[in-house]
Amino acid sequence: MAEGTFISASSFEYWLNKAVEWGNTTTLESQQDVCLHLPKLQAFLKQVSGAIQHMNVTSVLKLFPLIGQLLGRLCWNPFVVAHEESHQNLLHCLWCLYSAEPENAVELKANEWIWTLLQSLTGVDHEVRSFVQSLHYPDEEYHSKLLKNMVSSLVKELQGCQCDRSSLFPRLPPDRLRGYSVRCLPIVTLPEAFPLVEALLTCHEDGLDESLSAEFLESVSNGLLQKKIFLSEAAVMSLWLRSLPSLEQGFFHLTETLISQPCASLLEVEAIITDSLLPKAAACHPSLFRVIDDFFRTMLLESDGHPKIIIIIQAFTRCFVQALLQMQPQMPLKIYFPCNHQSLVMVLLVNPSEMPSAAWSQHLMSIIQILKGIVEDKEVTRTSVNLFENWFLLVHFGDWVNVAFQQLMMADNISEMLLWLLMFYYEPHMENQKENHSQENMKSVYNQIKTLSNTSTLNLEDLRTALFTGNLCTEQNHLKELINHLLVSFLLFSAGGHKIAKESVQLFTLAGAATGGISELLASTAHRLKNKRCGASKNDTVQSTIELLQQQLLETQSERVQSNDILH
């Protein structure tokens, strides 16, 4: 009984007044009003059915005298009855009011009322009733067929207005289109209605204002994410083009999934991203790409360059480029990347797997030269925005940075340039004095490591010394991260590195930097190497080293967690 008091009499009155208002007019405004209130109404009905489910009818009527009137009126409103959740809650209320063994006149009357109500809710209209019955045709099947016919007539009408501008066919007036979208809102999750939803979304329009109702677009977006609606790719892209909130919803749904689910491999990540259809949409519609890129920009800044976000951006970019290459005709890159030099975009766009590893050094050099030219250009004011945009572009195509790590361990002559690139990547903002100092530090660390790669017997002590020469404690976090990553690439790519991989794990935490970024680096490297079409036999050792390191990292992490638990 106590639950009933949470639902006040005034809320019943409110909804009853609303139901009366909705019943009196059939204008577009009143229909839109119903649609606006559907979520709240559905919650209210759920509350009510929860409150009355253990009560008998007589008690319910004492507590909520208006309930019969309200339910009756709502049952006459097709918007309420056709809406998925509302109709479920409505029917459940009726179920709760039904008495299996009526004990008094009130209960008998209620039963009878429920019976007649259900009859009118399912029975064919009287015009065609005798006819349909004469054919022994089940009412539900008739309505289902009728619905399909109505949908196909409407679809025909909508598609008939697809003609190009020069044609003489009258376009559908925007009001009519809006009216259809409002009426379609409650049934977007009904399979019979999918063709209508498609036709509404893909209907071309002249005007600049959106004709389809915003609530309709929102319902479709929700339905898509809950996997209750299935639409063609063109329809989904049209939805995103029409409604920015739905694009946002789709985007954040994707990123939340990726962040919260620990993915086994980048292959899985890319599969999830491709399935979301966002890369393809971005390729087909540059405006969508720029909006999505902006979302990524914000996420990256707000998370202060978190490695997981970077991985997602890089995976998304790979899927995007794949979709871009399949586009016919191809649009100029300037439309997608308006803030960057086209020459830089073009060199970065090439995937390392597309060329033999022998050509990597040369390609890296072109990238570095162009990038250096842009960033160090004395004539252009070196604003932080310029710097950021170029750095952000580089982040998209992180595979090349990954390649740079590998080349550092193998080639000798270009190491200075490669180091410049890595320093730019890990710490793009640098004041001049600090820059020189850090560069010197890095070079010395690198040189020491490189020397070690030539010794036949390596031990941990040598490695430790090599890493911690110089005043590293004065360096910023990101550079400490760079050193950690240099260590990783040493272990992966130098001749003797993999032998001491296992013990080296403890070095990761010594500098005080978190092991952040290392698992992402390992995953990216593994993914990139698997993709290679012209592979060297070195790959197997590299892969097994990667797996070994990943395993070790997991163990140390779980140990740390366990020890934390013990401490607390």
Added chain:
Amino acid sequence: MEALLDNLARFAEVLAVARSPWAGDWGEAEARRAFQWAGYLERLKQRLEGAPGAREALGRHLRSLGSPLQRLEELGGEALSEALLCNPAASAAAFHRAAAWRREAGGGEGAAWPAALGRAVRAKAAAGLLTGGGGDEWETGAQILRQRLEESLRGPGELPERRAACEELLNRAVSVGGEEAVAGLLLAGPGGGGEAGQLVQSWLLGDGARAPPARDWLLGDGARAPPARDGLLGDEARAPLLAARHPAFGQRHLGRLRDWGRGLHYDASRAAWAPRPCWQRLLEHFTALLQGPPPARELAERALRSWKRRDGDFEVWGISVWTDLLLALKM
């Protein structure tokens, strides 16, 4: 075993009735008996719990009965109560008995209306949302009429029996207001209704002895004065479509128009054909035919010219109604 199979068949019949309009005739007693049968089925299913072989065999028997049910699992209280609750034609007694069964079987807590009821309710409301011109109701009526006719045509028995069954179906449908569905069927999609359409055509235009009472409406009552717009052929919007699709209708339509035309006489004082309304209708019909699909257009042109020739092939007003029509139609 025989008795068991008999009982299965009996229950399948009960279930079929529960889904049909005849469930409206069930009183308390019939409803109670039906659920007793359901109870028997439930106990049977329990006994056969561990015997998939036996269940399979029973399922096969069900299918051989031609029942739409496929498995033993589909019979029982659940199916019966669902059928009755979703059937708006079921009587009050049947409904209440079904609801009570459901309450009891569901243990009070988890019970609810069957999911099929929710779907049925939603389907009707959805149709109510999208309702537009109103043409869709009878178009759907035409589709289901065609479905039933085709089912009858493919049914058991010899050809004459099957045709007779179809005609009975048509008579019944038309007697409860289904003329529009018949019209819709004849005018449907490409091919004009297919097999079913041809059947309807021969039923309508067949010999007088078996002429259905609906025929007059459908073909437009020839005895009444022409201004009447009833029936398919009376409606100048649809008549050309019908004539184009089905040549037999075309012939009949033109025959009627010819009879009307012959009934007109020229009133020299007013320089017009009388009665005026009749002349107007004739003009409207021929205009519609000439603006219609090519077969209708050709038919009308050919007819007019040949009648004009038979009347003497005059080119002046007032002598032959056909000449005047052609002149009025600017041909």
